[in-house]
Amino acid sequence: MVGRREALRTELLASVREAARDQLRAVGPADLSLRAIARDVGISPAGLYRYYDGRDALLTMLITDGYTDLADHLFLAQGLAEEVSDLGRTRQVPEAADADAPPLDRLRATWRTYRTWSLAHPNEFHLLFGQPIEGYAAPLDGATTRANARMARALVLPAYVAWQSGDLDVPDLADPPHGLHRLAEAISEEAPVPVSASFAARTLAWWSVLHGAVALELNGQFRWLDEDATGDLFAATLEATLDAARPD
Amino acid sequence: MVGRREALRTELLASVREAARDQLRAVGPADLSLRAIARDVGISPAGLYRYYDGRDALLTMLITDGYTDLADHLFLAQGLAEEVSDLGRTRQVPEAADADAPPLDRLRATWRTYRTWSLAHPNEFHLLFGQPIEGYAAPLDGATTRANARMARALVLPAYVAWQSGDLDVPDLADPPHGLHRLAEAISEEAPVPVSASFAARTLAWWSVLHGAVALELNGQFRWLDEDATGDLFAATLEATLDAARPD
DNA sequence: ATCTTATGTGGACAGTGTTCACGAAGAAAG
DNA sequence: CTTTCTTCGTGAACACTGTCCACATAAGAT
Numbered sequence: 001m002v003g004r005r006e007a008l009r010t011e012l013l014a015s016v017r018e019a020a021r022d023q024l025r026a027v028g029p030a031d032l033s034l035r036a037i038a039r040d041v042g043i044s045p046a047g048l049y050r051y052y053d054g055r056d057a058l059l060t061m062l063i064t065d066g067y068t069d070l071a072d073h074l075f076l077a078q079g080l081a082e083e084v085s086d087l088g089r090t091r092q093v094p095e096a097a098d099a100d101a102p103p104l105d106r107l108r109a110t111w112r113t114y115r116t117w118s119l120a121h122p123n124e125f126h127l128l129f130g131q132p133i134e135g136y137a138a139p140l141d142g143a144t145t146r147a148n149a150r151m152a153r154a155l156v157l158p159a160y161v162a163w164q165s166g167d168l169d170v171p172d173l174a175d176p177p178h179g180l181h182r183l184a185e186a187i188s189e190e191a192p193v194p195v196s197a198s199f200a201a202r203t204l205a206w207w208s209v210l211h212g213a214v215a216l217e218l219n220g221q222f223r224w225l226d227e228d229a230t231g232d233l234f235a236a237t238l239e240a241t242l243d244a245a246r247p248d
Numbered sequence: 249m250v251g252r253r254e255a256l257r258t259e260l261l262a263s264v265r266e267a268a269r270d271q272l273r274a275v276g277p278a279d280l281s282l283r284a285i286a287r288d289v290g291i292s293p294a295g296l297y298r299y300y301d302g303r304d305a306l307l308t309m310l311i312t313d314g315y316t317d318l319a320d321h322l323f324l325a326q327g328l329a330e331e332v333s334d335l336g337r338t339r340q341v342p343e344a345a346d347a348d349a350p351p352l353d354r355l356r357a358t359w360r361t362y363r364t365w366s367l368a369h370p371n372e373f374h375l376l377f378g379q380p381i382e383g384y385a386a387p388l389d390g391a392t393t394r395a396n397a398r399m400a401r402a403l404v405l406p407a408y409v410a411w412q413s414g415d416l417d418v419p420d421l422a423d424p425p426h427g428l429h430r431l432a433e434a435i436s437e438e439a440p441v442p443v444s445a446s447f448a449a450r451t452l453a454w455w456s457v458l459h460g461a462v463a464l465e466l467n468g469q470f471r472w473l474d475e476d477a478t479g480d481l482f483a484a485t486l487e488a489t490l491d492a493a494r495p496d
Numbered sequence: 497a498t499c500t501t502a503t504g505t506g507g508a509c510a511g512t513g514t515t516c517a518c519g520a521a522g523a524a525a526g
Numbered sequence: 527c528t529t530t531c532t533t534c535g536t537g538a539a540c541a542c543t544g545t546c547c548a549c550a551t552a553a554g555a556t
Contacts, residue, residue, distance in 0.1 A: 005502075005553055028379060030278040034544060046546080047504045055544065126379035129467050131276060131371075152469075171491075173484065179477020180484065186472060204470070205457065205485040212460025213453070219377050221400075222452070224434060229427020236421065236428065237453040243419075244492035253522060253533075282513060294515080295535045303513065 009051075015041050016051055020058055021065065029127040034058065059127070060144055066124040067147035070117055074154035077113035078106040083154070103162035104242065110158045111210050111238055118214045125218060129211070153190055155210075159203050160191055169247035173198045202245070209241050257299075263289050264299055268306055269313065277375040282306065307375070308392055314372040315395035318365055322402035325361035326354040331402070351410035352490065358406045359458050359486055366462045373466060377459070401438055403458075407451050408439055417495035421446045450493070457489050 019040040023032060034055050038045045052058050075083040079099035097109040118125040162168045173180075180197040187203070188194040195203075213234055216222060222230050267288040271280060282303050286293045300306050323331040327347035345357040366373040410416045421428075424445040432448040443451075461482055464470060470478050 003554070009503090030379075033542090035542085044505055045544080046506080049545080050503060122379075129463065129469075130378045131278075131374035132468070148469075177477075177480030177484065179474060179480045183473055183477060183481065201481055201484040202488060204464075204481060205461070205488050208460035208464060208485055209453065209457045210460065211464055212456035212458065215377065215463050216452075216456060216459055220380070221377075221396075225431055226427060229425075229431060232425030232427040233431065233449055233452060236425065236449040237456055240450060240453050240492075244488075251523075257534090281511090283511085292536055293513080294537080297514080298534060 012041065012043075013051055016048065017061065017065075020062055024062055024123050024127065025121075026123075028123045029059070029062075029130070032058070032062075060142070062124075063127060064143045064147045066121070066128045067144070067151045069121075069124070070114075070128070071147070071151040071154045073113050073117045074110050074151070077109045078154075078158045080157075102167070103158065103165045104167045107158040107162050107168075108238065108242075110155070112234075114155070114210055115214050115217075115234055118218060122218055125214070129215070155207055156187065156190070156203050159206060160195065163195075163199060164193065166247065168242075168245045170196075170199045170202045170245060172196065173201070176201075206241060209237060213237050260289065260291075261299055264296065265309065265313075268310055272310055272371050272375065273369075274371075276371050277307070277310075277378070280306070280310075308390070310372075311375060312391045312395045314369075314376045315392070315399045317369075317372070318362075318376070319395065319399040319402045321361050321365045322358050322399070325357045326402075326406045328405075350415070351406065351413045352415045355406040355410050355416075356486065356490075358403070360482075362403070362458055363462050363465075363482055366466060370466055373462070377463065403455055404435065404438070404451050407454060408443070411443075411447060412441065414495060416490075416493045418444075418447050418450045418493060420444065421449070424449075454489060457485060461485050 016037060019037045020032070023037060023040070027033075032055070034048060035045045037058070038048045041048075052061065072084040075081070076096045079097045079101060081096075097106045099106075101109075159168065163170065176197040180201050183204075184195055184197040184200040187200045217230050217234070222233065225233065264285060267285045268280070271285060271288070275281075280303070282296060283293045285306070286296045289296075300309065320332040323329070324344045327345045327349060329344075345354045347354075349357075407416065411418065428445040428449050431452075432443055432445040435448045435451070436442040465478050465482070470481065473481065
């Protein structure tokens with residue numbers, strides 16, 4: 001049986017969570033005000049400490065939420081609805097691909113969703129990928145790291161599938177540097193079939209293009225282009241990246 | 249003749265500037281404390297307003313300084329010492345290429361310097377490319393934008409040179425999107441010879457790889473790799489990018 | 497009915513950026 | 527040399543911020 005007290009607690013926990021997300025949507029991670037959140041929930045600033053132990057705990061929770069939300073969108077975009085645990089909130093993803101679609105199309109949809117999500121949630125993007133807040137260090141074994149790894153998996157997986165199905169070709173490096181072997185091992189633990197060091201490196205390179213294009217656009221480095229030109233640029237960048245890995 | 253008063257003013261202006269840069273090296277743009285800077289200079293917080301009109305002015309100055317410093321390093325790396333106005337501070341750039349070196353080597357050196365500088369100045373990197381500070385908007389016609397454009401030129405120039413000398417090949421897009429033509433025009437104004445829309449798009453794609461690789465590394469997304477592995481990964485990423493544009 | 501534990505509060509402390517009235521010192525004009 | 531004007535710098539104040547602590551008030555358990 002659930003006591004009346006416990007019920008109120010989980011309800012207030014959810015309230016705070018929602019208020020924090022609402023505020024993050026408006027003001028950016030650095031200006032996230034603990035006192036304003038307390039005001040929104042209708043509680044005193046000190047009382048908030050009974051639920052989240054200070055600002056760092058709030059940020060930890062927001063970061064974890066951000067990673068899982070992004071990962072959900074990425075999984076849905078490539079047609080892997082079974083990977084997302086909590087449907088309902090992530091229901092309306094614009095371009096959810098069919099799981100039977102060609103691997104390259106699913107990869108494309110995943111990459112486009114990375115941009116779409118980031119443009120729609122700029123503050124979350126900066127919270128996840130921007131500078132760490134004032135010496136805030138995520139607990140390495142905590143939920144944050146797990147959510148981060150899941151997001152990385154959602155990003156690597158479609159590239160891996162396209163590679164396995166022969167739609168992407170990655171030339172083997174003549175002399176793969178030492179460190180990349182360990183990277184390949186790390187990725188291989190997640191993948192069904194071991195990947196080569198060359199493929200592992202190439203995957204991170206693809207993430208780099210993707211991330212850099214989004215980060216530069218979001219930061220306003222392309223502000224002298226008009227709105228739709230940035231979309232065209234992004235599409236051209238992705239196609240160029242894929243062309244470089246076309247088999248033939 | 250320069251009055252005694254004016255001399256003191258320029259000296260104090262420089263003092264504040266140095267104190268601000270020192271503090272930025274330590275604490276990150278969001279925690280940059282105006283009062284701490286005033287303490288360092290030995291002035292009251294209110295007195296600082298006679299020199300810089302509030303925190304935004306300080307940030308504007310730091311951003312401008314950051315862009316020019318990065319641009320100087322990039323120009324020196326490709327062997328264009330004549331482009332940097334204020335030598336002396338930027339004297340010791342690790343890998344200053346000869347102006348007669350092969351274009352591809354100069355391009356490589358420039359890209360490597362982008363990473364080196366960013367890893368050496370993480371807070372400046374976040375200030376320049378991270379999220380805009382609490383609704384801070386750079387004046388569009390101001391010095392900030394000029395310094396930003398100069399940095400972009402330092403980044404585009406070596407790619408342009410390599411392209412002109414035939415060391416880089418960029419396939420023409422079959423149907424270049426509308427917005428990219430205007431992008432090409434904008435770049436062409438800076439370059440000696442007009443560039444195609446395809447080349448313009450490809451240049452920004454290269455910047456995206458470069459920027460994304462650095463941003464992800466700096467943000468700790470590669471933290472599960474060991475130190476030297478990230479260097480190897482970066483080198484592999486650059487070579488893969490160049491390989492995709494090899495003529496033959 | 498008593499005891500224990502969780503919950504919430506107001507007050508305080510040390511910070512922050514910014515504004516304002518006011519005094520002191522340099523520069524210029526009589 | 528004296529007066530006027532402008533710049534410089536200060537201390538106090540205001541409205542914020544995150545965090546901590548003693549204290550009262552409830553709920554749950556014995």
